[in-house]
Amino acid sequence: MIPASFDYHRASTLQEAFTFAQEYGEDAKYLAGGHSLIPMMKLRFSEPAHIIDISRIQGLKYIKEEDGILKIGALTTEADLEFSDLCHDKYPILVDVSKLIGDPSVRNKATVGGNLAHGDAANDHPAVMLALKANIVAEGPNGTHNIPVDEFFKGFFETALEQHDILIEIQIPATKAGNGGAYNKIERKVGDYATSGVAVNLTVDTSDTVVDIGIGLTNVNPVPMRVSRAEEALKGNKLTQELIEKAGKIAGEDCSPTADLRGSEDYKRSITKELTIRTINKAWERAKASL
């Protein structure tokens, strides 16, 4: 498998990347880790005439808390998340998800920004960021803008990024007492896309009442989706297994999976329900532990 020829441009600053992007327009593609784009190019499904390598742009690789916000630079690799002490201590959901993306070697190269910017509902970070109610920071030739994650996934393989935009940072409200998150997915084998994946970020008070909740789903909808109705069912209520079961049921109903080699639509709905129940419980366990 050999990709078609292209011209290569390495940007050392965002500005330089925009200049290349504006010059080559539709014929250009940004390349960060490359683990979504390069396989497509090797299959010659994608034959961009110009590749703009943004992986060397300085200052886009970090995981830090600042002003009550967890900030993740877009060029942070999945492995960076997996081995981040900060994530281990305070954001286990990010460790959960990074450990389930691709495989260990893929995670050394694949970036969080790339995973999101690809706009593929089968990728794992979209669901997690929906659950975490993240804010996506994009920068383009005309400056920086914030995109709430709910507005980011506009459609099928389509994000709110403007043509020359580069996703530069993901912002997540910093974790606090009573907050716990978890991600899990069912996959046919290691490295596969999720048959279904569920991300839950939950905040409870000392009486187990849900103060805040985010639930996102992977690969059971054409577009990464939040299960709003399940969130509404839980929010403000005291958590019980019955309620969690109800939330799971809603997740199974509200997703819109497509049958493929992984299984039928019914199967995916059913396991989404079960996975939602289990993941809420896991998040709850963590939330209680943080109180």
Added chain:
Amino acid sequence: MKKEVTINVNGTSYTEEVEPRLLLVHFIRENLELTGTHIGCDTSHCGACTILLNGDSVKSCTIFTVQADGAEIATVEGMMQDGKYHPLQEAFKEYHGLQCGFCTPGMLMRAIDFLKHNPDPTEEEIRWGISSNLCRCTGYNNIVIAIEKAAEKMREVEVETVA
């Protein structure tokens, strides 16, 4: 349009003009004639092409050579130091962690990176740790054992590695 790249492989620096689309695995195998790094699947699933790029295990079939410009790369050919096997090489032989040998170089490179992050792993952790690499011959049992044993040895003695 060709690009000039300078890449350090196993301690030797190489400067060459390459087509941007030249895959790193082909650069290593064909331009540098280091054929220990293999190609098994082309889609980044099998791990036969695993090398260390600035110390991290990566699949060189899914990286363009131009992306590695300025990088330090280690391949299986760089594992021996002063004519001596790396503990992982030794353990793979001792515990029969290979059969046809085709996945072995990639498996070894992956194991180096894995043990760097987790020098005292459980069996389960090793299994997840090498899940990036397919082996069709060994059934993995002995690879897992070899990595366990090598880790033991590496905890005892400081090993100079290519990484």
Added chain:
Amino acid sequence: MEFTCKTSKEIGGMGHSLKRREDDRFIQGKGNYVDDVKLPGMLYMDIVRSPYAYAKIKSINTEKALAIDGVITVITGKDLEEHNLHWMPTFLSDTQMVLPTDTVMYQAQEVACVIATSRYIAADAVEAVEVDYEPMKPVMDPHKALDPDAPVLRTDKEGKKDNHIYHWENGDREKTEEVFKNADVVVKEQIYLPRIHVASIETCGCVADYQTATKKMTVYMTTQAPHAVRTVVALVAGHVGLSEERIRIISPDLGGGFGGKVPIYPGYIVAITATFLIGKPVKWIEDRTENLQADSFARDYDMTCELAATKEGKIQAFRIKTLADMGYTDGSANPSKYPAGMFSICTGSYDYSTAFAEVDAVYTNKPPGGIAYRCSFRVTEAAHAIERMVDILAQKIGKDPAELRMENFIKKDQFPYKSALGWEYDSGDYHAGLEKAMNMIGYDELRKEQVEKRAKGEYMGIGICTFTEIVGAGPSKDFDILGLKMFDSAEIRVHPTGKAIARFGTKSQGQGHETTYAQIIAEELGIPAEHITIEEGDTDTAPYGLGTYASRSIATAGAAAAIAARKLRDKARKIAAYLLEVSEEDLEWEPGKFSVKGAPEKSKTIQELVFAAYTNYPPGMEGGFEAVHYYDPPNLTFPSGAYICVVDIDGKTGAIKVRRFVAIDDCGNIINPMIVQGQIHGGLTQGIAPAMYEELIYDDEGNILNGSFMDYLVPTAVESPKWETDHVVTPSPHHPLGAKGVAESPTVGAPPAIVNAIVDALSPLGVTHVEIPVTPYKVWKILKEKGVVD
């Protein structure tokens, strides 16, 4: 009975876990695989493949491709037709297109080959070749292939009026019918083993190098059977001047084979043709997608199985009717006399005298093949059928499957045992094997745990498989491939200083022949194994042999090595008698030396005797120390195994966890225990793979839907459980070393053990059978059907 080593560790004969000789180059990255071969002026070949499963080729326009700088030529079927090279024989005497002249018969079939100065240019040129197709509706379902109105696919065969390839049967139809009519209990099940692919991590390829000056063709090729390939190439291309003495096939290190590197693929022949026409070396290496889409498959047997028994569970008869989907040509490498291979082993490890088996094979629009997946000649299918049916019987009459097996096993003292379908099983102790497996896994405790789990609504299953394998093809009286008798060979040449080189007609793909063969010779001659170099895979130097597949190397070439070494030992005895001035009968052998009976101080080491063979041998004796043997086995060997598997199933999601897997194998005497254990581990993983993960999936339009590792699910270390292994040993009575062969046993035995465990777990729901691969999705569907999940 355990094997005890007769040689010292220094000599390293049989029974020693010698570290492998080949490993040093592999762990240094210094193996030499086909894609590592680089020759001066080498060109690269890439292949244009058909997107359609069945289509007429209206035209091929190569203009744009030829215009690309660096493209040397594009070869089409029409070009080959000019030299009459467009068809070739398969190993089972069918015919196969090298490149099509008018019709493509499966998706990804080779349509044209581009030769260029680099891989990259060749890939560009493949996209630039314009082929105009007229697609036709493909025949994908083997059952529909036999419909009277199905299109006849092989119009190239004169007079062919349907898609039926062959009917093969064995056993007594009437008597079987009779037993079934009168039986207390009859169980019946439709069992389908889908298409799977070996997916060795190294794909196939070659470097073909024709030197016009010497008229010599050297081909470095991923082949498990280099000699057979040489003969076929000579048969295909002899008329253009490639006669057999001018062809040298070199099979360098192989990155796994498992049968997938037995067939001769069109790519090889086109590369050979290309170098012949151009006069420069041509390299062709397929990528994974090409490999999965077009190379030889395995299984695809749809079997209707019936077992008759008394109400107490005494098995009385077995009947099996099979439809085999061969794809567009019968590309299997079965012995001529047995088009369905050794399927007759389907009567299993049990003592009953009546059986009837039949197989009908059909053409469809799928790629050809038929055996390749670490399985000797349809034994996996046969074992799956009987081992499932025995469990179904146990379930039906409410008997523990272990007990039912124990009661029906052929007894140790019944060997040699003539099976209902005519094979003569050489040896075995099935009771001992199963008992050992049950003790090792703690069978009784597990059954107790299962009762408790079931009471709580949990799904835990215990699965047993006690299979009998049949390997070592085969005796020349009825085994041949394309007329070539299936013996194998060894040639041993010992140098004056007592160091040796031995060459074989087989070809290791990871089995460790360089170590094991040396151990056999060490065992017989007492020359330390480390002083014996083993060479395989070069047709110019090695004696003729049929190659390595179907667990046959130790059974055939291993025996040849032992006998050739014994010939040399006899010569050494003569020299010793001469040097020690005693008669041969007065000499005693111990590994490494002859000594005079009663006077052990009077002795000659093998090294001294070899040296004498070059310096001081008896008058009239031929000098040198060299022997060759072509071994024609008197019978096949019958390894066996008792496997037990424990699974836990998630009642909500259908997820299956293999908790434990114990494998007790009987492969006769063991040459290198470490290597044998490694073979079993690998084979078990290639058993769990089709049982739970792998399957080639086609749709009605002829698309293969999972032609890459993205969807063809080869297990990683996470999916593969920790294997627990041990042995019982019943030596083969007719093999010179008492060995039987082992590599394919675990692939044969693991799938039924796993399926039996899964069915056992689900049996409270009334489940009696599940088709492989048993995925969580399939289990979920059962749970849903039974109302366990919604």
Added chain:
Amino acid sequence: MKVSIDKNFEIAQPVSKVWEYLLDPYKVAECVPGVKLTEKISETEYKGDVGLKLGPVNASFNGVITYAKVDEVAREIHLVGKGVDKKGKGSVEMALEMKLQESGNVTMVNTTMNVTVIGVMAQFGSRLISDVSDHIFKQFVENFQTLLAGKEIDDQDKQIHGGAVAGTVVKSITSKLTSGVKNIFSKKDKKEENENE
């Protein structure tokens, strides 16, 4: 692989007008994302270029659109669009059967769309084909409604362009859940034939 989609939708236009538009291949082509007619072969056959753009994926096809059945009395029309990948990777066929019914000032359109994909796209894109087909169909319906309403189709919507289409997906899901309005694009009515049984 084959995906079959059955859909009913309403157009707030009289049946005669809808029928007239459907008979005009250039109008139909304008509504199908990525399609551009280039040549009339006969009264019922037209050649065209088809471009598909999805995320980083680009494909282009040589297409032929055929009016396979035109039954004015029954108001039934069968359109078949065939595209052969320009680089030999395979082909796509889209068979669209539409039946119109007048009800008041509104035209009810009963549609069955069968999409058959052969070649590399079926092998690697199987997880996406049914969603892509769904989107193309939705986009066609939206464009067709726009055109009938006498408005210009947005240039972007002439391509297979996730944005607008998926917007409707998100909206329709929301509407399904919150107001209980019948979602015309509900996936329930889609038959899958690629499911691995």
